Amino acid sequence: MKLLPWVMPALMLWAMLAGCAESPTVRQLQEIRSGAPPAGSPKTPSGFRLPATFVGNLPCADCAGIRYQLNLWPDGLFFLRTTYLEKPVAAGETDRFDEIGLWSFSADRRKLSLRGSRGARESFTVVRPDLLRKLDQKGRPIASELNYDLTRQKTVEPLEPRLLLRGLYSYYADAGRLKECFTGRTFPVATEQDNVALEVTYLKLQQEPGQWLLANLEARVVRRPKMEGAGEQPVIVVERFIKILPGETCETSMSTTELEQAY
Structure with a gap:
């Protein structure tokens, strides 16, 4: 059977494209070196500019307070450090815990949720673009006169x-x-x-x-x-x-x- 003149070049081009598409090493190397945020980065509420650092001292049952530093990045990543203030620490233990994870907003953009690599599942209501208020484990407001607020810092603090x-x-x-x-x-x-x-x-x-x-x-x-x-x-x-x-x-x-x- 004799092939039409255009068939062989088309087959060769298809093979070359297929080989490139299925080369994960090349694709992933280009992805990591580009530094571009992943497609479909999560949306934020109006006026909620990123990156941002939110800080606050929240109540603690057996210490002076838990200091939160939450860094939010535009691509959906967060860095979180919680430090237990004035809590006695035994040898080999620590009063500071770090975590990385993914953040997302609810459909109405009023609630921020964190899913951390160490198992953290925390959520905050967006009081204002510069103020987050911690919610309970079921995502409901905490009925308390104690402070559960994290305030946005003027600059992104290193973490x-x-x-x-x-x-x-x-x-x-x-x-x-x-x-x-x-x-x-x-x-x-x-x-x-x-x-x-x-x-x-x-x-x-x-x-x-x-x-x-x-x-x-x-x-x-x-x-x-x-x-x-x-x-x-x-x-x-x-x-x-x-x-x-x-x-x-x-x-x-x-x-x-x-x-x-x-x-």
Whole structure:
């Protein structure tokens, strides 16, 4: 059977496009280096400008108060630090807890909800664009004369969460990146501190270039200038490499609570 003159070039073009579309390593590398916010970033109430830092001292049952610092980023990520004020701390324990996660607003844009990687499920009513008021665990107003308000600061205050992270790690074209399990976001990994141990172990265990392998880390999330374009992006700094789990995925690995108990 003789092919029409245009058929063979069309088939070759289709094969080339299909190969590019199914090359996750190239696509994901372009995504992480672009630094662009994910498509469909959540919408905010009118006048609610981001990024923003909200701070407040909220009631505590057994301490002087719980200081909240909440940093909200335009792409739907949040950083949260809660510090238990004047609370006795035993050796090896801490009075400060960091978390990263995803934020969203209700359909009427009156309620802000947080879903954190350490299990936090908190919500706030938007009193004004510069004032959030904490709600109870069922998302209802708290009947109390105590202060449950977080106020917006004039500038975005620095916050570098330190926490256990679990995610799919890949090293390709001299760039490491981590697809964090809870948020599903892919972060560049800085070439400093215990990153060498992570890279060396990964290169021993990978079966093909750019393969994604599940890794457990103690890390810090920092804001750094983008490799391309203006602005900043979150970057993972590995403070302690724990291990890589070949064959595991985010869905089949242990929960965050189990991870904390194991290390």
